[in-house]
Amino acid sequence: MTVVTICAPLSLDPTEAIAMAVRRAGGAAEVRYEPALLPPQRFPADHTGDPAWRRPTQAEQRWQKLLAETEVAFGIPGDSPDGLRALVATAARLKWVQGTAAGTGEQLRRADLPADVARLLTVTSAAGVHARPLAEFAMFGLLAFAKDVDRLLEARDQARWPPRWPMRQLARSHVLVAGLGGIGRETARLCAAFGARVTGLRRRPSAGDMLDGPEIPGVERVVGMDELDDVLRTCDAVVAALPGTPETEGLFDGKRLAMLPSHAVVVNVGRGSVVDAAALVAALDAGRLRGAVLDVTDPEPLPSASPLWRRPNVIISPHTAALTVDEDDRIVQLFAENLERWFAGGRLRNVVNAHVGY
Known part of the structure; x- marks a missing residue:
């Protein structure tokens, strides 16, 4: 009997979906979900929970007992590297952790687990769950500046009918999609549907894709880091x-x-650390970029003193573009599918490589 513990706050009860997956695989599991032991969500799909919340003494003892007996964890306590370290230190029988974030690999890397522990532990991420909403946000950003949203808003605020001017099109534009995971693939597909020419950037450009084969829909060409500089010179976005x-x-x-x-327009829907914020501000100030669209920044939250806040050609989302009201349901379905594969001896989706961080 495998002990499965829900370690992250959810907006729904996942036990039935998990139990059905176990039955389909012919496995045996005890699913432990005790919402009273988990911090309350502050907003939909908040897998950290209220940081001010604390368990009473008896509840904390109960929680530690649950973790000590856990073999499969759904979610990382606190959704943080510290929570992962604490989970591993307590759960001596732990074999697999299913993260609730696409960035679970980053959490694993920062947890810096002992090599012997990391080698025996399987960690999977929620990569792909946020692909559609983030790809839609990327398209929103590309369209916003292709159609000069800043100029339109300025004219509206001034109640002024300006002379006509030509707008840009996504059709026949050249878009570099850096990163061809779920978000990148969906963005590439949507860009191609608008008629854009898409080049993809990945760490190993010749690597086949588990879902799509060596060819990725919507991507005309895949390049590696060694070709990035040459490609940038011809990119519209x-x-x-x-x-x-x-x-x-x-x-x-x-x-x-x-x-x-x-x-050119720069859109970041990955991690804030990928784009040098100071360099981005300098390029915008010098007029060397048309605009920037950021769902992520470095640091987060973005300080109020940052000049990025006060630029009409910068659109900032407070890391919320991935959030949808049904996110918890989609993550539960991903975990249920992975649990079915686990019991059937199949290959899990989104296994994190601790050495590369995803």
Whole structure:
């Protein structure tokens, strides 16, 4: 009997969906979900929970007992590297952790688990769950500046009918999608549907894709890091959908931003650390970029003193573009599918490589 413990606050009861997956696989599991032991959500799909909440002494003892007997954890306590370290230290029988974030790999890397523990532990992420909403946000940003939303809003605020001017099109534009995970693939598909020419950037450009094979729908060409600088010079837009790793930190720095044409737009729906914030501000101030669309920043929250807040050609979402009211349901379904594969001896989806961070 495998003990499965729900370690993250949810807006729904996942036990029936999980139990059905176990039955389909012919397995045996005890699913432990005790909402009273989990911090309340502050908003939909808040898997951290209220940071001010504390368990009473008896509840904390009960919680520690649950963790000590856990073999499969759905969610990381506190949705943080510290929570993962604490979980591993308490749950001696732990074999697999299903994260609720696409960035679970980053949490694993920052947890810096002992090598012997990390080697025996399987960690999976929620990659792909946020692909559609983030791809839609990326398209919103690309369209906003192609159609000069800042000029339109300025004219509206001034009640002024300006002379006509030509707007840009996504059709026949060249978009670089940096990162070809779920978000990047969906963004590429949507860009291609608008008639854009899409180049994809990935760490290993020749690597086949488990879902799509070597060819990715909507992507005309896949390049590696060694070709990035040449590609940037011909791009009308860049959509960064990369994880936060040492390799991607500051990838789009001042030198690379300067390679883009002055009409180019930068969209970041991956991790804030991928785009050098100071270099981005400098490029915008110098008129070397048309605009920027950011769902993520570095740091987060973005300080009120940041000049990014006060620019009409910058659109900022407070890391909320991925959030949808049905996110918990989709993450539960992902976990249920993975649990069915677990009992059937199949390959799990979204297994994190601790060495590369995703």
